[in-house]
Structures are given as structure tokens and as C-alpha cells.
């Protein structure tokens with residue numbers, strides 16, 4: 522199942538197990554996702570919107586600079602599923618601002634974080650290579666919160682994209698290029 526079929530299947534009603542299974546069984550070659558992979562000129566993680574059904578789901582491609590770690594964040598009560606398409610990522614899970622577990626994911630691995638599953642932080646483990654991951658959010662969200670471990674209070678952030686549907690939002694953004 523490639524990207525087009527994955528989107529068709531997501532348009533039908535699914536449940537949690539099926540979303541995980543869908544991401545696990547889809548096989549999206551680099552030739553299909555490359556055209557969505559833009560790099561923001563400022564961010565260490567570039568979020569690219571592949572497809573969105575505003576009431577139901579958003580499918581996003583994230584490109585991670587080598588060694589980049591994002592802030593501890595929630596998903597504003599959306600469920601999050603992700604699959605690693607390139608590279609190795611580490612996920613650190615937090616519950617009530619307390620570090621709970623680190624887990625490493627390689628190409629093809631799928632992870633799920635439930636709607637009220639606490640917060641997490643992602644790190645591109647490689648100091649030399651970019652990583653790319655596919656994220657499915659149910660439902661989409663426009664704002665989220667970031668946290669630091671010294672305070673239980675989050676800070677609101679806008680969820681922004683460097684590209685939408687394969688089109689860059691800024692002419693200074695570069696396409697990821699060849700793999």
C-alpha cells in the first residue's frame with residue numbers, strides 16, 4: 522500500500538488498532554514521499570502537510586536535522602501515530618512532566634501515542650544524517666503546548682507547516698533532495 526491508498530483508507534472510518542496496522546503495512550517508497558519533503562530554513566524539524574481532512578485526520582511528513590531534538594510537547598488531545606521512513610529516531614515519553622521511557626525507532630517502526638497519553642519529545646539520534654518520519658494525527662490540531670521539566674505549565678505554540686500538499690509556504694525552503 523503506497524501513499525495514495527493509505528489516504529483513501531484513512532478517509533474511511535478506522536479505529537485505533539486499524540490505524541496502527543495501516544501505518545505498519547503501508548510501504549511508501551522515497552519516490553512517493555520526496556515531493557512533500559521540504560526543509561524550513563529556520564527549524565530543526567520541518568513539518569510538511571501531505572493531506573488533511575480538517576474534521577478527521579492530518580498526515581504530516583517531518584524532516585529532522587541531524588542531532589535535532591524538539592521540545593517536550595503534547596498534541597492538543599489528538600492521537601498521534603508515526604512511522605519512521607528514514608534514519609533513527611528516539612522518543613522520550615513523559616507523564617506529568619516526569620521522564621518515563623526512551624525508545625529508539627528505526628526505518629519501518631510504528632508508534633502510537635493516545636489522546637491523553639502524556640507528552641513526548643523526539644530526537645534524531647544521528648549526528649550526521651537527517652531523519653524522516655510520517656505522522657498521523659487524529660483529529661488535526663492547530664495549537665499545542667510545549668513544556669520544560671522545571672515547570673508543569675505549558676506554553677502554547679502554533680502548529681505550522683513549511684509546505685502543504687507538496688507546495689512550499691516560503692520560497693527560501695529547500696526540497697530535501699536525493700536519498
Ligand SMILES: [Fe+2]
Nearest residue numbers: 594596601641
Ligand atoms: Fe509529537
